[in-house]
Amino acid sequence: MTTGAFPGFRFDGRTALAQEVVVTLEARTLAVTAKGGIALERMLLDPARVSERFAAAPRVIALNRGVMLEIPDADGRFDRALAAAGIAATPVQRMQRFWPAAVAALAGLVMIMAAAYVYGVPAAAHWLAWRLPAGFEQKIGDAVLVELDERTFKPSALPAERQAALTQRFASAARAAVPDVAYRLEFRNAEGPTGANALALPGGTIVLLDGLVAMTHDDDALVGVLSHELGHVAGKHSLRQLLQTVGVGALAGLLWGDFSSVIANVPLAFGVLHYSRAFEREADEFALRVLRENGISAHPLDDFLGEMDRRARDKGRAAPPAFLSTHPPTDERRQRLREAAGQ
């Protein structure tokens, strides 16, 4: 049974000459006929060698010995003939042609990406953080400290006995509450807006800056701040943050890999900000635990946060909206501290 005759071009693979031919389909048998009725090919059609249908592109069929056919199919008549001959589109091809399927794929994509972002990447980073060799984390932390020492930090101006006293005070508090968390306390000085700060580096190094010591009136507040940083150490937050950044970067790369790297980095930055907020809350809870175990009130830490917030506002730095901030809103954190202090 003949399902149709279709004009097209034949290329023999030996020259680039385009030969006008007519292609006929009889069941699954394809026959190519040249001008003057000369029969050229006749063979069983292999579905894998027929190109998929695009709206305005011709169908390209690879025959044996490098022979190619190019069959215009603007009206889809050849496609219907192929389908009638049992050469139907693959599931993926059908999905691509069918709008509802494409929309469903888009919806699925959004859901998978959201799930990977919210659950997948943090879980993977968490899993990996405790399986990487300890030396790896230590190495990163050391490199970061060397970098900071060269660029930003200066040696601490605090008297040695004050340093020793603070180290001692915090060590006994940490020992009492969380004896199994290993850390190292370093004192540094820094000028400018970063001066009043404390940070936890990968590998357990906690850096306390002079500016922060100068700002606090009560050593209980300092113990609170250092306990917060110890929370970051205990949770391997720096390493997990790093791994999550890499993971979100890989996700963004998959999505926007063929687009400008600027665009690819936008979700990356938001990803980093989002994750650190979860870690800050966790570190706050950890700090509260240390304070509670030592019978230290959370009020000094609460007052200190209020003071930090006032100074930031005085300098004219408007607080960014919560979803853009690396720390949870101060009000929210202080609220939690006051609740804990009141218990």
Place this chain on the structure above:
Amino acid sequence: MSDAAPRRRIADDLEPGSLRAELGGAPLPAEPAPEPDGTYVSRMTFTGRGDEYFRIWVVNLFLSIVTLGVYSAWAKVRKTRYFWQNARLDGHVFDFHGNPLAILRGRIVALALVVAYSWGFEFSLAVGFASIAVLLAAGPWLFVKAQQFKFGNTSFRGLRFGFAAAPATGYRIVLPILAVWFSTTVLAAVVPRMSIGWGIALGGASFATILLIPGMHHRLKAFQHGHATYGERRFTFRPALVEFYWVYVKGLALIVIGGILGSLLSAFVAPALTGKADPGGPDWLWFAIGAAVGLTVYVITWPYLAARLQQVVWAHTRMDDVRFRTEITAWPLFKLVLRNVALTLATCGLYWPFAAVALARYRVECMRVDADVPLATIAAGTFARGNIAVGDAAADTFGFDLGL
């Protein structure tokens, strides 16, 4: 032999030319006529559509994510075939025959190399140097393989393109480029940090690298276009080093203009966002400003560089007596890129496939192929290289997206 009878009967009836209209086939391309100066000009057309490519793109993306990136190699083939099969020259389309497994292999190797290069020196000096040594040793070979894959898997009128360069030539051309490219990284790792020597060495190496970029780009393009083949015909590239430098100098001026424009823009936008005219804004604001400035520079600079360099490259490329040129110009390309970027941002990326099709249409339809005889005549005299009819096996070692 029962099915032979109907076949013969149909064959007798079918006189392809005369039956075309009756069979509902596409009209044959008009008989080519020369321009007044005797040149036959062939234009390219592009028949891809944004809404159609959107569906292909979204399904490709979905399957790539679901398979953790493995399907991306198959997606790449599907996408490339879509663009090539919708590009027409003289009534015939191009095609792509890349093997997805080769692309997957290429992507795994490329990923390993990128990770080694970007993290090597963070790990240790030895690992850093080892990764650079591997890149230097394998880079030129991989570049040649990537070109062979790209050209060797592209066909037109049943014949394959190709890339006929010996590995030794690849090393001679690409090795100096890689050496210049890595010089800054190596110096930064070797010279003691934050010393005056560090600053001088790093600054000098960066400056020299920037000065050499147009030359390196020209060197790669000349290598690529000078060794490309179509059947047994070979493309040739006439050097255009001075033109490359001139385009880049003007492009640098646009980078400066773009930087100023972007900064001005953010100077107006930033206070509006924070409600205060204060340079000490929060970090995210600085990030947004950086992205805005970067995007402004890109939108202003890239169209000019791309359009002018395409003009230069094609004007210097020939295939025997076939000449090429592109009518692409900076201003329409700028308007197109601006529109693409704006709509892509406004739609959270959903416009991206439409943008890709619009860009491809403009670039493809700007191409002109000039010859002294009709293209069909040249095609009839173009033969396959050797006895290879189904493509070069060497072309399937690695598939890379180098974007070159």
